[in-house]
Amino acid sequence: MIPTSIYNLSVDFTGNQLFAAAVEAGKKFSTGEIIGVWIATALTIFIFSFLYEDNAMYKFAEHLFVGVSAGYVMATTYNNVIKPNLFGKIQSGIVSLMHGQFVWKDLSFILAGLMGLMLLMKLVPNMGWLSRWPLSFMVGIASGLGIVFTMEALVLKQIDATLVPLIVKTAANSIDIGDTIKNWLIVIGVCSGLIYFYFSKEHKGLVFGTMSRIGIFVLMMAFGAAFGYTVMARVSLLIGRMLFFRDQWWPVVKATFHF
Amino acid sequence: MRREIPMAITTLTGLIMIIVFFVPRWEDWSDIFLKWFTVIAGFALVLGAGSLLLVNLNKISRKASGWGYNVVLIIGLLATAGSGIIQGIGPGTMFDFIFVYFFTPLSATMFSLLAFYIASAAFRAFKAKSLEAGLLLVTAFIVMLGRVPIGEMMWNALPFAQSIPLTEIIEKWIMGCFNTAGQRAIMLGASIGIISVSLKILLGIERSYLGGGD
Amino acid sequence: MTVFDKIKNLDRRWIFLFILISVIIPLLIPLNLKLNTSKPVEDIYSYMNSLPEGSVILMSFDYSPSTEIELNPAAIAIVRHAFQKKLKVVALALWPMGASMSQNVLTPLAKEYNKEYGKDYVNLGYKAGGSVLLISMNNGFATEFPTDINGTAVTDLPLMNQVKDYKSCALVVSLSAGVPGMKEYVQIVATRFGSKVAAACTAVSAPEMYTFLNSGQLLGLMGGLKGAAEYEKMIDYNGDARKGMDAQSVVHLVIVLFILFSNVVYFVDEYRKKTAE
Numbered sequence: 007m008i009p010t011s012i013y014n015l016s017v018d019f020t021g022n023q024l025f026a027a028a029v030e031a032g033k034k035f036s037t038g039e040i041i042g043v044w045i046a047t048a049l050t051i052f053i054f055s056f057l058y059e060d061n062a063m064y065k066f067a068e069h070l071f072v073g074v075s076a077g078y079v080m081a082t083t084y085n086n087v088i089k090p091n092l093f094g095k096i097q098s099g100i101v102s103l104m105h106g107q108f109v110w111k112d113l114s115f116i117l118a119g120l121m122g123l124m125l126l127m128k129l130v131p132n133m134g135w136l137s138r139w140p141l142s143f144m145v146g147i148a149s150g151l152g153i154v155f156t157m158e159a160l161v162l163k164q165i166d167a168t169l170v171p172l173i174v175k176t177a178a179n180s181i182d183i184g185d186t187i188k189n190w191l192i193v194i195g196v197c198s199g200l201i202y203f204y205f206s207k208e209h210k211g212l213v214f215g216t217m218s219r220i221g222i223f224v225l226m227m228a229f230g231a232a233f234g235y236t237v238m239a240r241v242s243l244l245i246g247r248m249l250f251f252r253d254q255w256w257p258v259v260k261a262t263f264h265f
Numbered sequence: 266m267r268r269e270i271p272m273a274i275t276t277l278t279g280l281i282m283i284i285v286f287f288v289p290r291w292e293d294w295s296d297i298f299l300k301w302f303t304v305i306a307g308f309a310l311v312l313g314a315g316s317l318l319l320v321n322l323n324k325i326s327r328k329a330s331g332w333g334y335n336v337v338l339i340i341g342l343l344a345t346a347g348s349g350i351i352q353g354i355g356p357g358t359m360f361d362f363i364f365v366y367f368f369t370p371l372s373a374t375m376f377s378l379l380a381f382y383i384a385s386a387a388f389r390a391f392k393a394k395s396l397e398a399g400l401l402l403v404t405a406f407i408v409m410l411g412r413v414p415i416g417e418m419m420w421n422a423l424p425f426a427q428s429i430p431l432t433e434i435i436e437k438w439i440m441g442c443f444n445t446a447g448q449r450a451i452m453l454g455a456s457i458g459i460i461s462v463s464l465k466i467l468l469g470i471e472r473s474y475l476g477g478g479d
Numbered sequence: 480m481t482v483f484d485k486i487k488n489l490d491r492r493w494i495f496l497f498i499l500i501s502v503i504i505p506l507l508i509p510l511n512l513k514l515n516t517s518k519p520v521e522d523i524y525s526y527m528n529s530l531p532e533g534s535v536i537l538m539s540f541d542y543s544p545s546t547e548i549e550l551n552p553a554a555i556a557i558v559r560h561a562f563q564k565k566l567k568v569v570a571l572a573l574w575p576m577g578a579s580m581s582q583n584v585l586t587p588l589a590k591e592y593n594k595e596y597g598k599d600y601v602n603l604g605y606k607a608g609g610s611v612l613l614i615s616m617n618n619g620f621a622t623e624f625p626t627d628i629n630g631t632a633v634t635d636l637p638l639m640n641q642v643k644d645y646k647s648c649a650l651v652v653s654l655s656a657g658v659p660g661m662k663e664y665v666q667i668v669a670t671r672f673g674s675k676v677a678a679a680c681t682a683v684s685a686p687e688m689y690t691f692l693n694s695g696q697l698l699g700l701m702g703g704l705k706g707a708a709e710y711e712k713m714i715d716y717n718g719d720a721r722k723g724m725d726a727q728s729v730v731h732l733v734i735v736l737f738i739l740f741s742n743v744v745y746f747v748d749e750y751r752k753k754t755a756e
Contacts, residue, residue, distance in 0.1 A: 022548075023555060023719040024587045042366035049367065053374040057381055057495050069334040071371040073341025076314040078368060080342075081349020081360060082575040086605040087307035090626040091300070111297060118301035122308030129315050135267045137312075138475055140305050142271035143278055145474050147302050147611060149463035150282025155610070156463075159670035159696065160456040164449050167694030188442050192693075195446025196453070203454045221450070226397045228447025230404025231439055232686045235703065237383055237409055239549065239682035241502070241730045242704040244380035245723040246373055246548025248502050292618070299608075299615035303623060306607035310575070354578065355629045356586055364579045369544040372576075376545040380730075384498045385491040388737045392745050402742075406735055412705050414512035415728030436517050440689050449690045 022246070026253035035261045043258040050247060092119050168196045195224040272469050279467040318342060341367075404439060411435045483748045486741075494737070501733045505725035512725055519692055520709040523677045523699035524560070526650065532565040534649035535642050539664065540584075542656035543576035546681050550654045552707035552720035553679035554584045557652055560714045562592040566649075568600040569642050571624070573612065573659040578605035578628055597636040604628030609659030613667040619644055645674045650698070655680045661688065665696045679706060 052067035092115055099112030121140035128137035170192065174185040201214060202221030209218035278298060285295040321335040329335075345368075348359035355361065393399040410416030411431050420431040465471035527536075538557065542550045561568050570581040581602050594600055603624040606612050616623050620642060621633050633639040641647060651674050655661035661678035669676035669691075675698050678688060682703025691697040701707055704727060707720035 023552060024583075028587075038362065042362060046366045046370035049370045050374045053371065053378065056378065058492065065331070065334050066337055067371060068375075069338040070341045070367070071375060072317070073338035074345045074363060074368045074371065076317050077342040077345025077347075078349070078360075078364065078579075079310050079575045080314045080346040081354055082578050082605050083307045083310045083607060084346075084350050085354050085630070086575075086578060086628065087303065087607050088311075090630070091307070091606070091623070092304045094625050114297055115301070115304065118304040121301065122305050125305060125308045125312055126315065128312055129319060134476075138267065138271040139274060140308070141474065142274040143298075144302060144305055144309070145466060146275035146278030147282055147298060149275070149466045150279030151286075151610065151614065152463040153279075153460050153467075154283055154286040155666050155671065156456045156459050159666035160452055161460070163670055163694050163696060164453055164456075164690065167690075168449065184437075188437065191442050192446050192449075195443060196449050199447055199450025200453060203450065222397055223400055224443055225447045225450070226401045227404045227439070227443040228451070228686065230401040231408050231444040232683075233401065233405040234408025234412065235682040235685050237387070237405075237731065237734055238412060238703050238705065238727065239546075240377075240380040240383045241727055241734075242549050242682065242723065243373065243377040243546070244498070244502050244730075245506070245704070245726045246719070247370075247377045248506050248726070249548070249719055249723065250370070250373075252506055296615065296618055299611050300622065302611045303606055303608040303615065306609075306611070310607060353629070356582060361579065361582075364544075364576075365583070368576075369547065372544040373547055380502075381491075381495040381498055384730075384734050384737065385494045387734055388489075388494055388741050389491075391738045391741070393742055402738070406738075409731045409735055413728040413731050414514050414724055415510075415732055417515050418512055432515055432517055436519070440686065441693060444686050445689045445693045448687050449693075452687070452690055 022250055022253055026249075026257075029253070029257045035258060040258055040262055043254050044262075046250070047255050050250065054247075088122075091115075092122070168193060194220065199224050268472070268475055271475055272472065276467050276469065279463075314342065314346070404443070407439060408435065411439075483744055483751070486744050487748070497733065498730060501730045502726045505729045506722070509722075510725040510728070512728055514708055514712050514721065514724060516709040516713060517706075519700040519702070520706050521699075521713070523557075523652075523701065524710060524713045526675070526677070526698055527557070527560050527564065527566070530564065530566055530649050533567065535567045535569060535638075535647055536561050537642075537645070537648040537651045538568055538570045538581070539651070539653045539655075539660075540570060540572040540577035540581040541574050541660040542580060542654055542681075543574055544580070546656040547580070548719060548723070549681045549703050549707070550656060550679060551580065551584060552704065552718045553701050553710060554580070554654050555588065555718055556707060556710040556714055556716060556720070557679070558584060558588050559592075559716060560710075562588060562594055562599075563714070567638055567641075569603065569620075569638065569648070570601070571603040572605040573609055573663070574656070575605050578602075582628060597631075598638055601633075601636050601638050601642075602628045603633070610663040610667055613659075613663055614671075617644055617672050645672050648674065650674075651676045653678045653680075655684065657681075657684065660684075661697075665691050669696045677701075 049067050049070070052063040055061055056064040095112045095115040096119065099109050099115065102109040102112065121143060124136045125140040126137075127133040170189040172186065172189055172193065174182040174189060176182045198217040198221035200221070201217040202209070202225060207214055209215055281295050281298065285292050318339065321338050324335045325332050325339070345360065345363050348363065352358045352360060391402060391405075393402045410419065412435065417431055420426050462471060466474070536557070538554065540554065558568060568585070570585060572578045572581055581604075585600055585602055588594075589596065589600055596602075603620070604627060606623060608615070612623060621639065624633055626632055627636060645651065645668055651664060651668050653661040653664040653676065655664075655678060661676075661680055661684075664676050664678070668674045676696070677698040677700070679701035680688060680703070682705070685700065685702030685706070688697060688700050688702070692700055701710055704720050704723055707718070708724050711718045711721045
């Protein structure tokens with residue numbers, strides 16, 4: 007068994023930003039933290055090595071990543087979902103039953119547990135069909151909710167937000183040119199975008215042809231903005247790893263080699 | 266019956282959800298189903314991990330090419346799941362250590378590779394070959410530069426910068442106007458798609474979720 | 480092979496190296512560029528500021544370490560602001576990894592601000608179900624979260640006796656990297672149940688969220704590292720987001736120059752082909 011002192015991290019040290027703040031405040035590293043940061047450094051380099059070419063170190067890290075991810079999901083689901091929401095409810099139902107009370111809401115979770123087990127039958131040869139019951143239950147709920155909630159929040163609310171005044175007045179009752187133009191652009195932009203996606207009629211003629219052409223322009227600007235933001239997101243991820251080297255690895259190097 | 270009963274379950278649960286939406290007084294009907302859903306969704310995640318375990322064990326038993334990596338995967342899976350289930354997932358546990366020093370760097374670095382690939386792809390493929398592509402390019406440039414301090418600094422050096430603040434161009438016109446209109450058109454189209462597929466599922470027209478076989 | 484062909488067929492590893500250098504140099508030699516704030520971020524800050532002491536913020540950690548750099552600074556900035564303003568924080572996660580992310584943000588900050596677990600903040604941990612969970616939570620948090628992340632019964636946590644459902648929360652903040660996340664919060668918690676919802680999201684998903692800002696379904700938005708940097712500036716804290724802004728600026732400029740350069744090469748090459756014909 008690994009001694010607790012190795013993996014028990016100081017609460018000041020979790021996360022890059024808080025790690026750096028703790029180092030600035032003069033905190034000392036534990037053996038676990040030093041080992042941990044060196045492991046993290048090695049794994050980071052293993053993955054970056056793929057940029058040069060595919061290699062065994064990358065493959066090792068890639069498989070470890072998938073394994074640890076799946077293990078993480080299993081443990082968290084067990085501790086945060088199955089234990090409290092299934093075992094806990096059934097236990098509570100049984101305790102109530104022993105005291106002469108029939109709390110069906112708690113005991114009904116036996117059915118939920120059975121459906122969960124039926125879902126796992128997907129892994130057993132020739133028993134896979136049993137998993138269709140819980141799957142149908144989930145698909146039914148998701149579809150039913152999908153219809154009403156999508157209609158309310160993503161269709162009706164969005165249409166409502168597009169029905170804006172085409173002449174916007176300021177408090178002094180003069181025309182607010184900026185907001186008026188903006189509202190016109192939003193209305194025309196949404197309508198033309200929708201026409202562009204309407205494939206049941208050929209995009210020709212004064213209305214359909216012109217509007218679908220405007221629709222392409224609006225969509226291209228939206229995609230341009232999305233591309234700009236995507237670049238921003240990807241660059242941020244790289245900055246995060248470089249901050250790790252600067253704020254976590256370098257202080258640990260100094261602590262390891264005492265300089 | 267292996268297909269009919271599941272289809273009936275789908276229709277029934279879906280209809281209950283729709284009815285309860287319009288008649289909130291009857292929400293006790295649906296409440297218990299929603300709570301079961303959380304539990305079954307938990308099992309679905311376990312199913313995913315279990316499936317991964319079986320596929321990899323199979324590869325190892327067949328000594329398939331690169332089976333050593335599958336061993337690494339299984340060790341990672343069992344060590345993480347085992348420590349979390351046995352010892353718990355709170356601070357000071359082995360599980361927390363694995364999360365901080367194994368999972369975090371692996372996951373963050375894996376996704377950070379995208380920064381390199383998006384730069385390379387932009388260099389190779391992003392050409393203003395048409396008016397539409399040019400529009401996309403110009404918008405992307407304005408957003409890329411305008412959303413970071415260096416772009417703001419460059420803009421402020423222009424003589425007319427004071428009368429047209431860059432934040433207003435980006436927030437009000439590009440993001441709040443053209444982007445909003447485009448995204449809303451996409452959202453409306455996609456939402457109608459979601460609703461029609463959901464209806465097809467509830468009416469038993471769309472059955473692909475049941476898979477093949479009897 | 481002409482110089483244009485060489486540029487067109489440039490080994491991508493040279494581009495990788497260039498990008499890497501563009502990130503590293505500003506991190507080692509900061510440029511301290513001036514940062515401006517934007518309205519969607521200011522709206523969250525102003526609303527948080529307007530809340531009375533003791534109000535509850537529900538924070539949903541819907542991300543994993545893959546987007547840690549974009550969302551952890553936002554989470555840290557909001558928690559700092561909340562603790563400074565003596566607001567209470569209840570955390571939950573719709574993503575499995577969100578459970579650890581919330582724990583690793585809240586625990587050190589609670590120690591720094593001398594906050595007591597169970598009284599000033601609670602971490603409910605992860606639950607599966609996504610949007611279905613959010614609907615079910617409206618009938619009471621305790622039925623979906625009988626225990627917190629560590630298995631303590633929520634009935635034993637004083638704060639949870641005050642926080643029963645969405646109506647008990649002055650603001651719901653979704654820190655979101657995808658699905659399930661802020662879109663579900665907008666659809667269900669904001670639109671259906673009428674709570675105030677703000678979002679901190681990855682830059683990739685920010686453009687879509689502007690439709691919700693425009694429709695008033697979203698109170699405010701922190702998009703990506705830049706959004707978090709703006710919030711850090713407003714609470715006067717120098718975190719990872721502000722530290723990363725110089726590098727972000729330089730790399731954006733480099734990528735723009737790359738694209739311009741490749742376009743110049745493309746058009747010159749096209750012109751040469753036409754004149755040769």
